[in-house]
Amino acid sequence: MATAEVVYNSNDHRIITNAYQLKPFTRRSVVLSFDDGPSKRLPQILDVLAKENAVAMFFWQSRLLHPQREWQQALKGGHVIGSHSHKHPNFVSLEPWQQEKELTTSVRVLETITKQPIRYFRPPFGQFNETTLNVASRLGLVTVMWDIASFDWALKQKPEQMVSNVMTHIQDGSIILLHELEQTVQVLPTLIRRIKEQGYHFTTL
Numbered sequence: 001m002a003t004a005e006v007v008y009n010s011n012d013h014r015i016i017t018n019a020y021q022l023k024p025f026t027r028r029s030v031v032l033s034f035d036d037g038p039s040k041r042l043p044q045i046l047d048v049l050a051k052e053n054a055v056a057m058f059f060w061q062s063r064l065l066h067p068q069r070e071w072q073q074a075l076k077g078g079h080v081i082g083s084h085s086h087k088h089p090n091f092v093s094l095e096p097w098q099q100e101k102e103l104t105t106s107v108r109v110l111e112t113i114t115k116q117p118i119r120y121f122r123p124p125f126g127q128f129n130e131t132t133l134n135v136a137s138r139l140g141l142v143t144v145m146w147d148i149a150s151f152d153w154a155l156k157q158k159p160e161q162m163v164s165n166v167m168t169h170i171q172d173g174s175i176i177l178l179h180e181l182e183q184t185v186q187v188l189p190t191l192i193r194r195i196k197e198q199g200y201h202f203t204t205l
């Protein structure tokens with residue numbers, strides 16, 4: 001979960017908030033990104049994505065990759081997995097060596113289990129400092145934030161508000177922050193349809 005405004009800006013070129021920073025697109029594309037999994041909602045999210053023929057990015061807490069969670073399907077669907085740390089601490093409150101340990105553990109676990117190289121990192125709570133960026137970069141990780149926070153975590157009672165949060169601010173290359181939550185699953189088909197109606201395709205970094 002993160003605390004933030006709906007729109008996130010950064011002038012720091014080391015932080016990715018828009019997909020176009022990393023690659024040019026020939027057609028209008030946006031990125032759906034889901035934090036905090038793999039959760040028990042993941043199969044439902046993957047079903048919706050498959051039905052809509054959409055790819056997404058999943059930033060996982062590596063401690064959650066136990067066999068009972070059906071995370072394998074995410075790899076088959078062509079989705080991209082990134083690190084959301086091992087235990088989801090606030091990196092700003094950690095010593096440098098602790099930040100390094102969180103990230104190395106997370107990448108090691110994710111790579112060992114998924115057999116895929118991990119290239120992207122999203123800081124828990126969207127919180128980071130210079131040390132975080134340096135450690136991530138030393139480990140070959142690109143730090144990925146977002147330009148639109150759906151605020152899904154705060155909208156259990158008002159899920160349709162997440163759709164308007166996104167649709168009000170969507171632009172070419174937008175990276176949309178979502179979570180593996182029940183209310184998110186509920187409105188995901190609507191959200192995807194509305195995004196498609198605006199002429200956007202879905203991509204990953």
Ligand SMILES: [Zn+2]
Binds near residue numbers: 036124
């Ligand atoms: Zn999180």
